[in-house]
Amino acid sequence: MDALARFERYMTGERAKSPATRTAYLADARLLLELLGATPLEQASVRDIRACVRQLRQRGHDARSIARRLSAWRAWFKLLVRDAGFSANPVDTVRAPRAEKKLPRPVSVDAAAGFLDNLDANEPLALRDRAMYELAYSSGLRVSELVGANLGDLQPDGTLRVLGKGSKLRVVPVGQAAHAAIANWLPCRTVLLQAGEQALFLNRYGRRMTTRAVQQRIAHWSDQLGLGDKLHPHRLRHACASHFLQGSGDLRATQELLGHASIASTQIYTHLDFERLSAVYDQAHPRAKGK
Template identity: 40%
Template structure:
């Protein structure tokens, strides 16, 4: 049986998130799936979603529990439902939010996975000697911007070569920085280190071989158009395999590596928060736990009182 279609109100809500909140496409896809699931539950019981009561919503939550979904998945589904009803209320379409008091089980917050410094540098400096030098230049630029500046993959693919009215981010070479549009529609300036500037220079020298004449994007593929986040993930995965990385490498792992290594070196949590574009410092504090884990491993391996007899 095919999944139910999105209602007009659900689609308008997702459009609102895309345009006003600038949520990533992956997040929008997950929210759409969650809203379809909600519609399916309501259709099975012949209920009107605009008149959903708290007991009925609790029944839906029980069905989710029955599917043995992970707490993280339950939390995301409830967040999508709650946000939709909040939007409906703001537009005068419902009187109350039936999801307000529904919560997923508490989950332990997993530590972000980061590469060691040596592995991160090895990935950045790996040379595959492809038939087309533009491939190497592009992939090295991707790695240097993700690891060297801690960008989200959505911020990376949104970068344009230069500033213009519709730009969702751009490279300012003269200031050695990138202006990126992060979550919440807020711009922030991210410094570009010498390695990133060198990689950018090498890529920009070859970009014209691929880029269409009217394409503003910094990162383009062989067809001349802006790379998607999925294309970046695929290229990074292949590069990491070729470089002999000990684990699957994805763009957010390089962002985690940037934050962890910077915090280990500087100890300046506020500066790392600003560079990452976190609205709340509690989000950044997870890297202090990662740093402590690293120190604990060093202690276990080196301190005479930690060694097992």
């Protein structure tokens, strides 16, 4: 049995991969054979695999797609070492290029305040939306954390318990504007509430909001307010982080607020802050620009 057929049978039977995954992995395997050229598969070395990665980069493949192809190649060679007598897996020590972290588009303090202050909170679902987005901006919540919040997570001391990624619990402060918006929403929540529902934010049927619904509602408000630069829930989280860091200068506190496991994830906001600093410097410093 040739190597490709063996790989397909392995993914279909032993691994029970979906048809889409099998198709993608087999395409990756055929691509490797193409990139290796005259080099037989059983003779491929670590140097050969790295040369294949360089070819992918030259063809314009990004770090994510290269990582996926390496994963497929690694699984293929692992099978061939086990079942076809290959001596080693040359992909084991090859890593994909580091993916560039894209900086979030910044949202100014005025833009965030303008959006929140202009939500026309004159009916129950609008009051709910105002409370949701005030809380997202106030406390830097992920959209999953926003819909996962329960009424009982609001604490008497003005904080909120948040269950974040990896089921990690953290406690975040809630600003006065968010507290006021939540207080306005709670009587409407009581009217909509279905028995047994614990969620802080409910849909029109009295059940927990979905992340998709939260995204659709903020898109609705962006259109209603005629925003050229559309908002989405995660941009409110980014805005909270960058504005908090600009005001406090405390990277570690920003990390705690956002619930980042690694401070490296929080450091992207230092770049945003540095961009603001650079712009102010260019305008203000007498030696920033030549006459």
